[in-house]
Amino acid sequence: MHNWKQEIRSRLSGLDMDPSREAAIIEELSQYATDRYEDLVRRGLTILEATQRTLAELGDARLPVGLAQAEEPRALLSRRFPFALRILGKYWKPTTVAVISLAVAMAAGVAGLSFFNALLLRPPAAASPARLVTLYDRTPTGDSQNMSLPEYKFYRDNNQAFSGLAAFNYGISVGPFNFDTRKEMVVTSAVSGNYFEVLGVRPARGRFFLGDESVPNREMVLSYPFWQRLGGDRAILGKTVKSGKDSVVIVGIAPQGFQGTVVGFSIDGWVAIRMGDNADRMSSRDNRWLTPVGRLKSGVSREQAQAEVSTLAQQLAHDFPASNKEHTTGIRPLTMLPMDQLRLARMLSWTVMGVVFLVLLAACANVVNLLLGLAAARRQEMLIRAALGASWRTLAGQLLGETTIICVAGGLIGFCFAWVGLERLLSFRPVLFNGLPPLLLDFRPDWRVVAMTAAVILVLTAVIGMLPALQSSTPNLAGALSGEITGGGTGKRRARNILVIIQTAVSTLVLVGAGLCFRSIEYLKRVPLGFSARNLVFTYIAGPDDMHPQSFYEAVRREAAAIPGVSAATLSTSLPLSQNGPPDRVAPEGLESAKDGWSPVFYNLVDDNYFSVLELPLLAGRSFDSTDHEHSPEVMVINRTLARKYWPQQDALGKRLRIERGNRLVEVVGIVADSKYDDLDEPQLPFMYLAVRQHPREATDLALTVATTGQPRLWVEPILNRIHKMSPEAYCFLTETFEDQINLSLLLPRIILVCVTGFGLLALVLSMAGIYATTSYSVGERKKEIGIRLALGAQPRQVMASLLRQVTLVTGIGLAAGLAVGVQMSSLLGSLLYGIRPVEWPVLIAVGASTVSIALATAYSAARPWVRIDPLEAVRHM
Amino acid sequence: MNRSVSPILDRELKKGSAELLLLSLLEARPRHGYEINKLIESESGGALSFNVASLYPLLYRLEKRGWIQGRWIDRAGQRRRRYYQLTAQGRKVLRAQRNNWKAFVAAVSRIAGVRYA
Numbered sequence: 001m002h003n004w005k006q007e008i009r010s011r012l013s014g015l016d017m018d019p020s021r022e023a024a025i026i027e028e029l030s031q032y033a034t035d036r037y038e039d040l041v042r043r044g045l046t047i048l049e050a051t052q053r054t055l056a057e058l059g060d061a062r063l064p065v066g067l068a069q070a071e072e073p074r075a076l077l078s079r080r081f082p083f084a085l086r087i088l089g090k091y092w093k094p095t096t097v098a099v100i101s102l103a104v105a106m107a108a109g110v111a112g113l114s115f116f117n118a119l120l121l122r123p124p125a126a127a128s129p130a131r132l133v134t135l136y137d138r139t140p141t142g143d144s145q146n147m148s149l150p151e152y153k154f155y156r157d158n159n160q161a162f163s164g165l166a167a168f169n170y171g172i173s174v175g176p177f178n179f180d181t182r183k184e185m186v187v188t189s190a191v192s193g194n195y196f197e198v199l200g201v202r203p204a205r206g207r208f209f210l211g212d213e214s215v216p217n218r219e220m221v222l223s224y225p226f227w228q229r230l231g232g233d234r235a236i237l238g239k240t241v242k243s244g245k246d247s248v249v250i251v252g253i254a255p256q257g258f259q260g261t262v263v264g265f266s267i268d269g270w271v272a273i274r275m276g277d278n279a280d281r282m283s284s285r286d287n288r289w290l291t292p293v294g295r296l297k298s299g300v301s302r303e304q305a306q307a308e309v310s311t312l313a314q315q316l317a318h319d320f321p322a323s324n325k326e327h328t329t330g331i332r333p334l335t336m337l338p339m340d341q342l343r344l345a346r347m348l349s350w351t352v353m354g355v356v357f358l359v360l361l362a363a364c365a366n367v368v369n370l371l372l373g374l375a376a377a378r379r380q381e382m383l384i385r386a387a388l389g390a391s392w393r394t395l396a397g398q399l400l401g402e403t404t405i406i407c408v409a410g411g412l413i414g415f416c417f418a419w420v421g422l423e424r425l426l427s428f429r430p431v432l433f434n435g436l437p438p439l440l441l442d443f444r445p446d447w448r449v450v451a452m453t454a455a456v457i458l459v460l461t462a463v464i465g466m467l468p469a470l471q472s473s474t475p476n477l478a479g480a481l482s483g484e485i486t487g488g489g490t491g492k493r494r495a496r497n498i499l500v501i502i503q504t505a506v507s508t509l510v511l512v513g514a515g516l517c518f519r520s521i522e523y524l525k526r527v528p529l530g531f532s533a534r535n536l537v538f539t540y541i542a543g544p545d546d547m548h549p550q551s552f553y554e555a556v557r558r559e560a561a562a563i564p565g566v567s568a569a570t571l572s573t574s575l576p577l578s579q580n581g582p583p584d585r586v587a588p589e590g591l592e593s594a595k596d597g598w599s600p601v602f603y604n605l606v607d608d609n610y611f612s613v614l615e616l617p618l619l620a621g622r623s624f625d626s627t628d629h630e631h632s633p634e635v636m637v638i639n640r641t642l643a644r645k646y647w648p649q650q651d652a653l654g655k656r657l658r659i660e661r662g663n664r665l666v667e668v669v670g671i672v673a674d675s676k677y678d679d680l681d682e683p684q685l686p687f688m689y690l691a692v693r694q695h696p697r698e699a700t701d702l703a704l705t706v707a708t709t710g711q712p713r714l715w716v717e718p719i720l721n722r723i724h725k726m727s728p729e730a731y732c733f734l735t736e737t738f739e740d741q742i743n744l745s746l747l748l749p750r751i752i753l754v755c756v757t758g759f760g761l762l763a764l765v766l767s768m769a770g771i772y773a774t775t776s777y778s779v780g781e782r783k784k785e786i787g788i789r790l791a792l793g794a795q796p797r798q799v800m801a802s803l804l805r806q807v808t809l810v811t812g813i814g815l816a817a818g819l820a821v822g823v824q825m826s827s828l829l830g831s832l833l834y835g836i837r838p839v840e841w842p843v844l845i846a847v848g849a850s851t852v853s854i855a856l857a858t859a860y861s862a863a864r865p866w867v868r869i870d871p872l873e874a875v876r877h878m
Numbered sequence: 879m880n881r882s883v884s885p886i887l888d889r890e891l892k893k894g895s896a897e898l899l900l901l902s903l904l905e906a907r908p909r910h911g912y913e914i915n916k917l918i919e920s921e922s923g924g925a926l927s928f929n930v931a932s933l934y935p936l937l938y939r940l941e942k943r944g945w946i947q948g949r950w951i952d953r954a955g956q957r958r959r960r961y962y963q964l965t966a967q968g969r970k971v972l973r974a975q976r977n978n979w980k981a982f983v984a985a986v987s988r989i990a991g992v993r994y995a
Contacts, residue, residue, distance in 0.1 A: 066935030
């Protein structure tokens with residue numbers, strides 16, 4: 001006999017009744033059904049006829065509708081939140097999948113937002129940071145955040161727009177300081193005396209510098225964490241600490257949480273800008289190294305301030321044409337990153353945000369998928385509620401309640417993941433170069449990230465919640481009353497297929513991105529450098545103040561070359577792949593008045609044997625030699641690109657170039673092969689080399705490059721020891737082998753690759769979860785059909801093949817869309833990723849093949865339990 | 879049921895008279911749901927019948943109003959069933975509804991010109 005209890009229970013499953021009341025009703029109705037069935041059998045009907053007739057009389061949706069009306073519908077609808085929880089608990093498996101998908105994507109999202117926030121949004125810990133702006137230098141060759149000290153003073157003393165104008169250096173210094181018996185390496189930042197006053201920061205202990213002009217030059221303010229590291233003793237105020245020949249008095253402690261105005265490093269102390277700086281920095285108008293930061297007076301807009309500094313810049317250009325001709329001044333909000341890094345940070349942040357958005361989209365598709373599944377399972381309940389007069393708004397509210405629970409749970413879990421991860425990142429402090437303090441990766445979320453996360457959750461909830469609500473809230477009551485209660489319908493299947501298409505497209509797109517990054521790095525590794533990086537080690541050396549630079553560096557080169565195992569040593573101001581300093585504007589002699597004669601060209605001051613140590617082939621002429629000295633006519637060696645640029649059909653040797661700075665005419669004595677100067681992916685640049693011996697004034701911090709006969713890392717210690725022995729005052733920094741330097745050039749692309757690949761795999765997993773869910777839903781819905789086909793003799797293999805065909809079709813559409821956008825993306829990214837062609841077939845094929853095969857494997861494992869079902873079991877419920 | 883009665887009128891008639899029918903059937907003694915339905919069908923000569931979807935919600939509603947009371951009863955040799963019996967309040971309601979119904983039928987008869995044989 002039919003299990004009437006089960007039958008009734010299934011018909012009432014959509015009602016949210018008190019469990020004991022529900023049990024009583026089920027028992028009573030099943031008694032009725034049993035009576036009716038037995039009665040019909042007694043009257044001579046067959047078992048099948050009696051069963052069918054009883055089932056028909058039990059009827060349709062009118063039973064639960066009637067019961068719900070009798071059971072006071074208002075009481076049912078008012079318990080929305082606990083009801084939503086119970087519904088989700090009932091479908092806990094898909095709910096868990098949805099929450100975890102969302103949590104993982106939200107963790108990625110929060111990490112991305114925090115990254116974005118720390119690099120681009122978070123202002124310095126200053127009073128009303130929105131009123132702070134920096135002044136920057138604009139020239140035809142580009143913008144720079146730096147100005148010279150005389151320029152800064154001019155703006156400080158002649159403006160009306162700012163309540164105060166301070167200055168600081170985005171660069172940091174590292175040096176040993178003696179605190180009583182302890183010797184500490186201290187990271188210092190040079191700032192003007194009014195720096196703290198302009199930022200509106202109050203000291204935690206002691207005082208700050210007493211204004212810009214009255215600084216006695218020998219004062220230092222410690223950061224709060226560094227003071228704590230030294231013991232946190234108040235008695236430190238007023239103490240004198242020594243650093244080399246200098247000594248400073250500690251006058252104050254900055255407040256907790258104040259990190260200065262430079263991101264990436266934790267500053268231990270601030271010193272007034274005049275301490276330990278050379279005379280050139282103090283007086284030269286060409287030596288631009290300071291960033292002015294001003295606080296706008298109340299009522300003064302940024303535009304008004306810009307107008308004023310533009311006028312002041314014109315005045316400077318008029319008064320000092322040698323240094324300020326064609327220089328103007330711009331104003332922008334104060335950021336913790338210098339301008340040249342800002343562009344990179346923006347690009348990186350937006351890439352991360354874009355990818356995070358796509359991953360979030362894939363996760364949302366999973367949540368929508370779950371809700372569609374729930375909506376299908378609860379269609380009956382929704383119809384009953386609609387029949388009871390529940391408004392569209394009430395039903396949408398009901399669904400929104402469930403969505404809110406999923407989104408908030410996913411969001412909170414994701415936020416916690418990200419928080420823990422970013423806290424841990426804080427203790428990971430990578431050292432990029434020996435001698436530099438480790439990086440401080442403080443990406444911890446603050447209230448901005450919390451607010452943005454909350455906004456994202458809100459938007460997600462609203463959008464996701466409305467999709468199934470729209471679909472379920474247009475109830476077809478007539479259809480429901482005529483018995484069409486179960487089943488998802490083709491509309492829902494189509495909706496799910498669209499979700500899978502979106503997910504597949506998204507994961508394909510991100511994976512194509514990862515593939516392009518990978519290809520780009522492979523191309524970069526194969527870039528011809530133009531020089532030999534093998535067995536080279538270098539270090540920058542800041543010479544001691546008490547020795548003549550030229551004689552000191554000559555001695556350094558001699559001593560280094562004498563170390564056993566060193567085959568040669570050479571000096572230069574810049575090194576390949578790390579160009580120091582701005583370009584000079586040059587024009588070939590005779591073309592100075594021509595419009596396109598002038599162009600900016602980077603240069604390097606090098607030693608006689610620079611080309612031979614780096615194995616840069618000399619193509620024509622000669623290298624520098626002892627005949628080139630301070631009093632001989634200035635000469636230069638240029639690269640092939642520069643020679644071809646100005647003298648395409650002629651011999652460049654013996655020709656002369658005019659250099660705008662100092663208005664010098666310099667003769668070309670040699671031509672060397674092209675190489676890479678600042679970056680692996682730079683286009684071929686024109687370049688010129690000048691003799692370091694002819695420019696002793698510019699040769700203050702030189703790089704020593706040493707060629708060794710074996711693994712260059714082994715020579716780092718001996719070289720540093722030898723230099724220290726020569727002069728304990730000399731300071732070596734950025735000591736690396738050239739191979740490490742090349743790896744460092746690849747660091748950023750590698751970080752991007754790791755991020756994009758990680759996100760790509762995440763998107764793939766999310767979309768596979770979507771395919772799994774969709775396949776099991778749709779197979780589950782069609783189990784009767786599958787059962788009939790199996791009962792009629794179809795082989796499970798055939799049924800499976802037809803299922804997989806559908807998955808292939810849906811995945812294929814998503815894949816095609818993803819690949820099409822991916823190809824568009826490749827041509828867009830062509831300028832950012834080195835060597836990328838518009839259509840990178842290997843990437844597209846690899847991504848396509850792996851996506852389809854993983855999708856098929858996923859669909860197979862989802863469909864297998866259903867296809868292996870006993871046909872009798874499948875048709876039993878018909 | 880007379881075939882000329884339209885389904886809509888049929889529904890309206892049932893709706894208006896359903897409470898009266900149920901209360902009347904429970905006047906003599908307590909009965910269970912299936913018994914009530916069978917009685918309606920047989921007494922009306924097959925003209926009237928409830929399906930489950932109308933009968934039980936109505937029973938529950940009457941019970942909530944306090945007009946009838948349901949009780950689970952185990953009888954020897956029978957399955958456990960829920961029997962409904964009229965309460966004192968139910969009796970009053972039945973009396974009032976019966977009077978109303980009589981008045982209604984008489985009024986309809988006068989207008990429609992139906993004469994009792």
